[in-house]
Every structure is written in structure tokens, then in C-alpha cells.
Amino acid sequence: METRQGNVAVEMTVNGEPMVGIAEPRTLLSDFLRHGLGMTGTHVGCEQGVCGACTVLIDGQPARSCLTFAVQAEGCRVDTVEGMAEGGALSDVQEAFRAEHGLQCGFCTPGFLAATEALLAENPDPTDDEIRDYLSGNICRCTGYQGIIAAVRRAAQTRKAASA
Amino acid sequence: MTIEDTRPRSARYVGRSVQRVEDPRLLSGQGRYVDDITLPGMLHAAFVRSPHARARILNIDASDALALDGVVAVYTAADLAWLNPMVATGPMRDGILAHSRTPLATDVVRHVGDPVAVVLARSPYLAEDGRDLVDVEYEPLEPVLDPLAALEPDSPLVDEALGTNNISHLEESAGDVERAFAEADHVTRLRFHSGRSTAAPIECRGVVAKYEDRAGGRYTIWASTQMPHLLRMFVAPVLGVPEGRVTISSPDVGGAFGLKCTVFPEDVVIPAVAKLSGRPVKWIEDRWENLAAGVHSKDMICTMEIAAKADGTMTAFRGHFVTDSGAFSSIPFTPLVDSQCAGIYLTSCYDVRDVAYSVDNPLTNKCQIGAVRGVGWVPGQLAREVAIDQLARELGKDPVELRLQNMIGPDVYTTAFGQTYDGGSYAEALEKARDAVDYASFRERQAKAREEGRYIGVGFSPFVEPTGWATASAAAGGLPNGYYDTASVTVEPDGSVTVTTGLHSHGQGHETTLAQVTADELGVPMESVRVVFGDTDSSVFGMGTYASRSAVLGFGSIRESAGQVRDRLLRLAAILLEADPGDVELVDGVAGVKGVPGKTVPLQQIALFGYFGGTARPEDVQRDALTATSGYSPGETYANGCAAAVVEVDVETGLVEVEQLVAVEDCGVQLNPTIVKGQVAGAIANGIGVALLEDLVYEDNGEFVSGSLLHYLYPSTTEVPELDLLTIETPSAVSVGGVKGVGEAGTISAPAAIVNAIADALSPFGVVIDRTPVTPEYLRRKLRDAERTREAS
């Protein structure tokens, strides 16, 4: 559907809920989520596709929402940080980040959480090198990555233990 | 101020790695950063910025922009002529010039990114469309780009009004430096260029402002800042209103690292155009703006000389530090935050009594230099520690032994320039780092590797870091302004506790550590404490958070105010328990009588009695209830430690791999060891960037070419190895609780350790490393040059 100004209605399932919003064809998915739908958990750190802060899952795949137009996610399943905690309880990955001090200012964190979910879905038992490799597209200026790597390791272990 | 308090109190939280209070909020996407703020009717701003290093503005034509549907207004300097100038004074003394600027450029633009006009529109996209349509006609002028040439009398001037480019020249000496150099057996000289880097927090800057035309006009400003009260203090006079008519609120801040303790033109322009347009306005900096027009840091040409005896005793240091200061003197800290900090702490942990330094701060047509994590300590540390390794090589001494031979003892020590260290593990930290890299067997390993054509090296970098920035330490550091902080502690009628502070948290976890401190002081569970900060309306006045100051200032100010409230609680409890106040103890929110089990009263009941107990209450409680506000300005505190790096250099590609990085940190008593480790790790990662990657580059014509994170490289998971983080705890001899503070240490120490390790690895080639970042192309050039020299000889 196209409106008078060339705006379009975009529908997608965000964290399991069907959502619809109005976007320009050029509206970035990051802006659509943050300002169109008011879901400000996804952060924008560069809009240059480098920092990874804006990472969300589109149909389960990690994607930089600053390099994706909202219209490209039309009809897709989009998962953001707001959908991770269940019933107010932090998810295993979130808990692991807390336990290992994997965040300081928290600005890069939603992107890291999304990337971690994607990594663990692909590779439930990653080595440290695999973790480092997979997360090298997300940058954090606060932590020096020590807590982040440890958190991913812990999350993998927790998940393994839970499924055993 | 000293606080004598000998009452027994068991620290239950301080020193423990309790989990962070702020994490659940931040982990679930409920952080509230400046770009998350939306106000009804809000417009969005985009800045038109100079593409030139230096040019005259001939004409600004905004008609095409204004014709665009959705663009509401375009303002230039002419529309903001009612603002007062922004003035950077720095410490007022001879040799330092105040520098003033208008928030938007008037006739001349002075660096790429200098703001010229601001476009307001209904959406950020439309504001950017409008920005691209503003037509500015420039006449390019010859830019001033070389800081040394800028000091020459015939140089063009960055700001004609000043009559010079050099905004500050300082000299200081102690002892008899001339004689020490004349009598030295050996003198080593090094010229080192510390590169241009910046903070680049993942969250860029941002300002949201609204103006209400009531009560004579009120501004409410949300800003991504480290120092809400100081920002208010600097912004209000530019806007021409008393501070009482400005509220600054700093919501969650996505990293700052010193960048956000600067007062920027946008901090003034956005509230000003909110007033002009009659609508709230939001501006969110983009990454190009952050890199081109925030603050830059550490770009310094250092000349370091060491006089030594043949036995390795260092007798004198002499340094000259020229900061490539950029086009404006940054507010409030000015580029002296780099050059002077490099000079005045020159002796660091070495017992050298003859010492001299001089600094110059030439303006150039680049982005301004401001405070960024580690400030001028980083170039100063690089210059000194790289020169010490050079001295050791020239004298045929072991660099670790030579350092230990010259090191100060662990006790309170006053430097030649009069800084009084509060005791530390200076030698012990170096020894610990040495052992952690297995130095004893390293040389053997190195020799073996060389036989295989592999070049590994080790480098050390012991440091002293002024922390707990307060009146005394600032004076000792050559910045004689008052720095202190206050905290207000209230036990509410239901026994819960509210603490307000003017300190600010942007990743440090104050909601946790300051709650730990408060809970211990009051004897209540930590969960009952809420720490409030970041809003000039709800927090007591404070200086904000930078310079690794908050652990010291927070602990001291809270301990004093909480102590007063605790004292009242004990006296109230004594009345309720019909006991002597001296026999009452408050543990976990329950007051009891020592030695009388079962005789207790919960805090809720005490608090309620404190508020509504009529004349049965002590007189001071009838007057002050359960709130106490108190300030703290500690004596000088200094953290210390040592970084050690093991690297491997690929001589074919010039690539440096950091194999091991050890950080020994002594920040005194730790409030929360996990948080301390996090601070050190983050700072070390930043130091790796400074040493090897981060470089803000200007072309020969002044064009800026590092405007994205693709060009401004910065450490990711693959550049930061698993770190060896070790601690020593030497309690401060002067601060409350023995706390010293942490935050910048790793950034100060790591670069010199890495550079020394590279030089050590390449010692067979006779390569002198004389700059950061040590990039592959730089190393290849050095290796090629060395080869050519060898062939020629």
C-alpha cells in the first residue's frame, strides 16, 4: 500500500507480534524499529555497517538493521533485544552477560546479544576462537571483550547443560 | 578533610564482586539513551559543516533547503548573534591564552566539520535532505596543518584575533637540569610522535532541548554528557540565562571516555534553536561528525631526553611536548589536558629529582584536542618509557633491571614537581608483570625464535596515574581549580535509601558500587539503596565523572553523609530499644542491642519514628530528619601498576600480533573487583588501539579521511587477546576507605609496553620506533629504511 507521500505500510512480526508501521521506502530498519515502532532497544552506533550495535535477527539470521531498509523486512520475522527476556526473566544469554560482566555502558549489548543468539543457533559449542571470529563484526569500546567472550562461553555451557 | 570514624562496621559489600544493578535494565533493551527521548512536536536537526580545513564563508543560500517540504528552518551564525561566545580559559596564568568562539562559524571555517548552519525539519531524514541543499560558497584559504610550522612567526594564523597560533606555552623545572645533563655519562634522546586518536564511544553524542517561555524562559536539555552540572554551568552563560533556568538531564550514556566531558557548540545551538523555532529539537550526531568534529586526542610531538650515569642511574629528564591542538581550545579542559599532563608527571615512578619540561599548544586547522581516556599521560608515558628502553639498549642494561634500579620506594613520596604519591607498589607491580611474562626464560625463547626467522619481543611500562581528581590533585597537576563532590543520603520513611550524587555513570556501574558503599555505611541491604544521578534537578551539585575520580569522591562523600544519617538512626533506635546508643548496632536493616539477642527493631520502624516521632526524637532529627548532604575533596591519590606485552612481528608484512598482555593494577582498595577488571580490560583494549590501529588522518590539504569506523580502525574481538589481569592492593594513605580509582590505567600503560615489545622484537634490525600507531606499512617502511642503511654502510 502506498500513501500520498510515497510512504508505505510495512508489516512484520517483531518478537512474535504482528506489527505494522508507515515508512518511507528509504527508511532503515533500525529507524523503523526505533522510531516507527518505538522499540528503542536496538541501538545505532555508526550507520556505516561497521559497529554491529544495530544487529537484529531477521528470520533467525543476524542482520545489520542500519544496512537494511524496513521494506526489505516486509513479512519477515524480526527478533530484537526486547523479545529476549521471557516473562520478565532474563534469558540464558542475558544472564550470562550479567554474570560475566559482559557489558558496561550497555550500548553495544543488544547487538552482541543478537549475534550470540545467532552463533549459538549455528554452533552450540563454539571454541574461543570461533566466538572471537563470529563476534568480530560487533565492536565494544567499554569491555575489552573479556567479559563478552566469557559470557558467550557460559551461555553455551548453560544451554548444553539445560538440554542434556 | 579527614574522617575519623572508628566505630566497628563490617564491610559486607565493598570489596565484593556483587552483580551490577544496572544490568537487567540494559540487557533487556530498557536503557534510555538520548536518542530514545521523544517529545511532542519535536523537530530534528542536521548541521551543515565545512568541507574545508580553512576557508572564508562568502555566502550561505538556504532557499532550496527551505523550499523542501518538511524543512522548517535554517539558522546560521547571524541568527544566533544573541548568544554569548563560548570561551575556553583553562587555568588562568601567564602563557595561557583564553580562546573564544561562536557556536556556528561566522566568517571563517577552521576545520573540516566546523558547523556553519543548522537545518530543522520534521524528520531526521528531511533534516539531512535540507542540509544537502544548503549552498555555502567558500573561498578556500591556506590551512595550517603542521604544528611545528604553526609555531613559526610567519605562519598563517588559525585565529587572527589571537595574534598567534600558540595558545599556551609553559615551562617548569626542578633541581638543576642543565648541570645534570652536562655531568651525565650518557644522554639518550628520542623524538616520538604520539598519533591522533579519539574516544569513539559506540553511542555518538546527542542533544535534545526544549524551551518554555515561562518564568522568564526555561531550557530543558537532555545531553549525552559525563558532567550534567558542569555542562549547565558552561551552557547557561552562553544562552544568557542564570543556571537556575537550565536543567540538564543526562540519561543512560553509551560510553564516553572523556569525549563527553567537553562542552560542544551543539550543546548550545540545539537549545538556542529550540527557542528560536518554538519547538523541541533533537540532534543525534552521526559517526562522521563524531570522528571529524568531536574531540581528537594525544596528537603530540614529544622530545624526551634522559641523562644517566654509566651504571644506569637516571639523573635527569627533560621533555618538550607540542600538542597539535586543532582549531579551538576545548572547553573546559583545553589542550593542556594533553601537553601539560605529559610534562608535569614526567618522573612517574622514578626517583629523578632534576627534571624540566616545556609545552606548546599551536592551533591548527584540525578538530580540537580534548580530554580522552588517558589524556596526555599516554604520550608522556610513551615518550619516557620508550626512551628508557632506548637508554637500556645503549648502556647494554636489562630494561627491567634499569627501571627497578631507578624506582621510588613503596611509601609516600613527593616528586620533584611536588606531587605527593599516597604509597604504591611501584617496584612490585613491575616484578609481578615481569614474572607473568616469564621473563627469566623469555630471552632464550626469543633467541630460538630468531633462529627460525620469527621475531618476538617483550616490553614493559610501569606507570603512576593521578586518580580521584580533586582540588589537591588538580593543583599538583597544574590545573588549580576546585574539584570536589557532594552526596546526599536520605533514609525514606519506609527505610529505603536514596542517594543523590553529581557524579555520573556511563558504564562504570555507579548504581552498583555507590549502593555497595552506602549499604555498608548504613548497615542496610544493598537492594534497599537507590542511586540517583544525571539530572541537575534531582541530584546535588557535582563535578561529574572523568579522570578516574568517582570511586574516591563517591566513597568519601557518601561515607560522610551516610555516617551522619547512621548516627541519627542509632540514636533513634536507642530510644526505641531503651538502650545506650553506644550499644546499638545496625546490621542488614535491623537494629539490635549488642549482647542482647532478640531485642531488635527494624529500620522501617526507626525511620518512621525519625520522621513522625514528635518531640521524643533528638533535636537534630526533629530539624534534619534523615537526610544528610556532605562533600568530599580528598588529598592526592595515585594508582599505579605495570603493563607488559609480548608481541610477534611479521617482518615480511609488518603485522604485529599481541601474544600476551599483562596488566598489573594497583588502584588501592577495590569497591568491586569485577568492575575494576572490566575497567582495566576496556582501557587496555583502548591502549592496543592507540598503539597499533587508531589514527585520525588529514591529507596534505587538510581534508579529513578517517570519517568512518572502516577507516578509523579500532580493536575488535580478534585484536584483543585474552588478557592477564592481575591486581595488587595498596590502600591509599590519604583517601577515605583507601580507595584510589581506576579507569584510565590500561590506556596509559599498554601503548608503551607494546611499542617497547615491538622495538625489542626488531632489535636485530636496529629499527627505532618513533610514532604510534605502529601500523604494518609504517613498520615495513622502517624495516626497508634500516635495510638500506645497512647496505649503504
Ligand code: FES
Ligand atoms: S549502526 Fe549498524 S553497524 Fe553500526
Ligand code: FES
Ligand atoms: S558496553 Fe559500552 S560499548 Fe560495549
